[in-house]
Amino acid sequence: MTKSKTSKRRKTRPSTDVAAMYVCDSCGEEIVVPVDISAGTHQDYVEDCPVCCHPMTLHVDIDADGEAHVEGAHE
Numbered sequence: 001m002t003k004s005k006t007s008k009r010r011k012t013r014p015s016t017d018v019a020a021m022y023v024c025d026s027c028g029e030e031i032v033v034p035v036d037i038s039a040g041t042h043q044d045y046v047e048d049c050p051v052c053c054h055p056m057t058l059h060v061d062i063d064a065d066g067e068a069h070v071e072g073a074h075e
């Protein structure tokens with residue numbers, strides 16, 4: 001007899017984390033950042049570059065397809 005297990009790991013909502021990429025102004029590296037698209041279609045925040053630790057202001061835009069676009073601005 002086989003018992004079917006009900007998975008409780010099912011997500012209650014679709015994934016709200018997408019990956020977006022920007023190019024660091026200081027070192028020129030391509031940085032991939034996770035973006036929480038549930039936080040709004042326009043987000044601005046400062047994040048230190050993981051490569052060179054230079055603080056960058058990130059302007060995040062979420063388009064209608066739920067895709068995130070990040071633009072890094074030098075502070």
Ligand SMILES: [Zn+2]
Nearest residue numbers: 024027049052
């Ligand atoms: Zn950098």
